[in-house]
Amino acid sequence: MARKSRKRQTVTLPHLHSETAGYIRLSVTGKGGDDSIENQKKVIEAWARENQHPISRWYIDAGWSGRTFYRPMFRELIADIERGEVDCVVVKDLSRLGRDHIAVGYYLEGFFPMNCVRFVSINDDFDTVNGLTDQSHPHGARIRIPIKNAFNEQVAVEIKQKVEATLQMKIDRGTFVGPRAPFGYQKSEANHDQLVPDPIASITVRKIFELAANGTGVTGIVRYLNEKGLPTPIQYARSNGLTGSFADGTDDWNSRSVKYILTNRTYTGMLIQGKEKRVVKGTHEPLVDVETFDRIQSEFKARSFNISPTPEASENVFKGKVICACCGGKMQRKRGTNHADWYFFTCISKNRLGADKCTGMYARGEDVLSAVYYQLKQYIDHHFITKDQYKQEIQGMDSIIEAASLKYEEATDFSMKQYEKYVMGEGSKEAIAAARPAKEQAEAELNRAIADKEAYEKQYQVFCKLLKASRKEVPLSEIIDCIERIVVDVDRKIMVKWTE
Known part of the structure; x- marks a missing residue:
């Protein structure tokens, strides 16, 4: 044979x-x-x-x-x-x-x-x-x-190592390596690694330093810039066709943008770049001399530390969370009259932008604190979950995941068999395509079941933390991420919005 x-x-x-x-x-x-x-x-x-x-x-x-x-x-x-x-x-x-x-x-x-x-x-x-x-x-x-x-x-x-080495070499030489020039400067047309004063924006920057050097406070500078209608960094970027993170935002000057300029040493003609904050002086034309810049910083420091902070009372746990219902801006916390040991939240937009844009909301710090604790207890009462309820819910979700996992394995095996038949010349491409929707649906159901369980576990962990905070077993600083915003409305009405 x-x-x-x-x-x-x-x-x-x-x-x-x-x-x-x-x-x-x-x-x-x-x-x-x-x-x-x-x-x-x-x-x-x-x-x-x-x-x-x-x-x-x-x-x-x-x-x-x-x-x-x-x-x-x-x-x-x-x-x-x-x-x-x-x-x-x-x-x-x-x-x-x-x-x-x-x-x-x-x-x-x-x-x-x-x-x-x-x-x-x-x-x-x-x-x-x-x-x-x-x-x-x-x-x-x-x-x-x-x-x-x-x-x-x-x-x-x-390649990454070579790029990083080249970048560090440029930083050490005092070459500007940023993607965009700071407001007030532009990249030289002859050398894009060199900063030169922008003919329009540099006038605004020089005016800001001039006002600060003459004793005008940040709020006064902001009011002056808005009244004169001078372009903000965002407006100027848009007018020059630049896009990016500054494509959205307010069209008004604010204290943050003014402080950033007044404390940025790039305007003294030096560059501070890289992870190690490498300092190289005399790299480009300054918009303010070093003596004037240092004097402004000294005045900032004197204003910041003329009030000796007290222990716990000086901690602002709600920083950035208290919002004015009128203009939507973040309210600032300030100390009471004659440096008394009490605080209040106020919206400074009225002084900065004018009463036509904001009436200026106000709330005492202790009222904000009381409102948070009161509404926290209401939230706990509405969402209360016992340990037994939590365990029972998790067991049900585990059963759903197990069933979805089995269904996905069966759909995957069937799809693989269709592919193997196709390779051996016994199947068709249409059969593989017909098996794909069932596999994709099974995979989606499994992923959804797993995501639901993870979300529920996270929700319960947050609930436990909020429960401890409502009983004052942990400080409010540990649950601050659970607060989306605290809105102060007319008649000092305070509403707490919790994160979803």
Whole structure:
């Protein structure tokens, strides 16, 4: 009887690539060369012509590191794959996909195969079709690709170290390394690492220092700037087309922005940068001389410490939480007349902006404290939970999680079987797609059940802390995060808003 050949048969995957996507990534340190966006696109297009796979979609992440996979266009690519709109992804090389070898391995060996997506890395001569069907070197890619991924990750680490070293060298030389110039300055057109006075904003900054040097207080400076209609840093940024964290906010000057300018030594012509706060003097043109700046700081210090703080009474546990119902601004806590040992909260917007914008709310500190304790007890009475109720609720949630976990395992096993049949030529891509919704639904139900339990556990921990505070077993400072805001309205009506 003739022996049967043990040679493994080649399994040919069907080529049903209705949508072939080209993915391009340029790192935050990439400036061109072989990895430029244009060059990556040329390499991918050349492969597409040679293999008769026209690129129908492009996903380009410019300025994103390979160590993170939360890139906007990459996430869009993943979403399109999950919707079945893309079934072939082409990159110039594996480092463009990412530089985290664990995450890259997940997509190559898990996500792409599970979603029947062909993946091609041109310069690495890697194609998942060949990886599945070429039996001449069945383990070649499995050994070579993880090594390549680990190498790419190490390159990312070395690049980060070089960037940090270069940045520190610039800081030591007194080169400005910030993304934007401080208000009053701009980056020189000839050298973007050099600060020069802004022709408009510098006038405002110089005026602020002039007023402070002549004895005008912060509140008086704020009132002057608002009355004159001088542009705030936010307004000036908008007028110059800059976006970012200052794209939103108030259009009025306030004490915080004025104090920031008056205490920023950058305006004396020096730079203080880096984690070690490296100081380099004489790096750019000053907007105020050092003597005037130091005199202003001395006056600030004298005003701040002319009242000797008392123990517990001086602690403002509600700092930033007490809000004026009229203007929505944060109220300041001040000491009573003749430095008496009592405090009150007041809104200074009336003096700063005028009575037409705020009538100026007021509340005694002891009234705020009493209102917090009273409304805390009301909150506890309304949300009271016994230990037995908590344990019973947790047991019920554990049962739901166990059932959801079993359902997810069954859906995953069924989906994997459909994929295995497809690889062996016994199944279809449609069967895999049909199994996917049940798996996704089961996974969503499991995640929701786990999240519900975690949220309930956290809620109970907060309740226990609030209960102790209501009994004065712990200070209010330990539950301050549970208070969203304390609103002071007309007739000194005080309402506490608790965090959800």
